[in-house]
Amino acid sequence: MNPREPSCEEVIERLFDYLDRELDHRQADDIERHLSRCRDCFTRAEFEKRLRARVEAAGTVKAPTRLRHRIRDLLDQFDD
Known part of the structure; x- marks a missing residue:
């Protein structure tokens, strides 16, 4: 039996679950098959993967000292 390939709409709807590896094996295979045929x-999937990688990498960069001081000053204003 040949599995039904999901539509573009179904793939986009489940893309984040796919990228988060939250789909079962069959569903992930269906999406991978679709991605191999649909440019x-x-x-879109590649864009989302790269965006996630950049956001993750940005989270490891320490904010400049001046910015940290400005944020601290703003927070201190609300503590008064």
Whole structure:
């Protein structure tokens, strides 16, 4: 039996679950099969993967001292 390939709409709807590895094996295989055939969905998935990687990498960079002091000053204003 040949599994039904999901539509573009279904792939986009489940893309974040796919990228988070929250789908079962069959569902992930269906999406991977679709991505291998659909350039638009593949491009969207690649964009989301790269965006996630950049956001993750940005979270490891320490804020400049001047910015940290400005934020601390703003927070201190609310503690008064």
